[in-house]
Amino acid sequence: MTIQDISEDATDHLLAQISNGDRDALEALFRAEAGRMVAIARRIVRRSDLAEEVVQEAFVLIWQRASQFDSGRGRARAWMTRIVRNRALNLIRDGSRMDFHDGATLEAIGDREQDASHAYAALPERHALKVCLDQLETGKRRSILLCYVTGMSHGEVAEKLGAPLGTIKAWIRRGMASLRECLG
Amino acid sequence: MNSEALRAQRIADYIVGAMEEHDVAQFEAELATDRHLADDVRELERKFSALDDTAKAEAVPDRLWQSISERVQTTEQPKAANSNTPPRTKAGWTTTLRPAAMAASLVIAVGLGFAGGMLTQPDEEPPVVIAVLSGDDMRPGAIVEAFANDSVRIVPLEALSAPQGQVLEVWTLPDEETGPVSLGTFAEARELVLTGPSLPAPQPDQLYEITLEPEGGSPTGRPTGPVLLLGNARVPQV
Secondary structure, three states: OOOOOOOHHHHHHHHHHHHOOOHHHHHHHHHHHHHHHHHHHHHHHOOHHHHHHHHHHHHHHHHHHHHHOOHHHOOHHHHHHHHHHHHHHHHHHOOOOOOOOOHHHHHHOOOHHHHHHHHHHOOOOOOHHHHHHHOOOHHHHHHHHHHHHHOOOHHHHHHHHOOOHHHHHHHHHHHHHHHHHHHO | OOHHHHHHHHHHHHHHOOOOHHHHHHHHHHHHHOHHHHHHHHHHHHHHHHHHOOOOOOOOOHHHHHHHHHHHHOOOOOOOOOOOOOOOOOOOOOOOOOHHHHHHHHHHOOOOOOOHHHHHOOOOOOOOEEEEEEOOOOOEEEEEEEOOOOEEEEEEOOOOEOOOOEEEEEEEEOOOOOOOEEEEEEOEOOOEEEEOOOOOOOOOOOEEEEEEEEOOOOOOOOOOOOEEEEEEEEOOOO
């Protein structure tokens, strides 16, 4: 726990202040959350400069959209995580920005599969998601983790795991159905 | 595939980030109106966020905050015309429409049924202002060109269509006293021209937005549904 580790309640409170035009609250939110957001973005966009760009866009968006956040229906941190993930996914899907379709280029900037398996391994042992992922067959689990953690497309997962695209799609579909059932 | 299985698959694709970009826009429009769907997504998203929590926070260079700070200094917080959240100021978007403006917005709320010619020939004059509207992901979603004769041309930049039984409604905020004024409704994103009620000439920074409303348009004459796209107008430098 560091002084920057503020609670979820504090994050919710900061977002409410931001919606009233409080720029100091935005800075406090940045100090508390940006490091985590950069790390999440970098798993997807790979390059530090792009991850920082994603987080910059995310914070401008948080500033603009804070008043639309409905605190009665979720936590601020989850809302921010969705924003940063969607920004990062948009960036890697935007072919004009970088040759993300060249798998070799991406691998050169770090091993995405390693990031995915590290995220899985780092889940708390008794967390429901960990327990349920453990029950999946390896192919389904790896496919889902590669998609979620690193933003790989189905096609990239197929290439990575050396399986036909149709198989990957079926694995993800059935794997997610099993997960939802298991997670209740 | 039955509808329940399809629904489950769309939720799964959205969560794992495997949904096509244009399907994401459609899905998020549904999330904004379908509380049950939104709750299901949030529930699964919350479980998956445990994976995000394993990311070790990285050191962040101070210049990143400097860049954000500079951009925020010049970025207005648009006052959303969304009735889901309580108004922050008395003089905001929720100002009651004057009866005249209300009547006018009802007249033009016919939405579809435009003659073909009207759809492409708004005015020979250049627009007075142009607004680029963007959605939650900040990507430009539509351009609104507002002309001196109370017409606006809408050029969609992404696929956007209203779910069954709903319409997309275009609004502007001429001034706080008047409150939001409907410029018309449509069902599916395509280039079209709407002629709104007689209003003062469009001003720089005037807010334009598109909300999702029940069929026939907003029942209250002011925005009730989620804001899909919004943006402030600029004056073209021609």
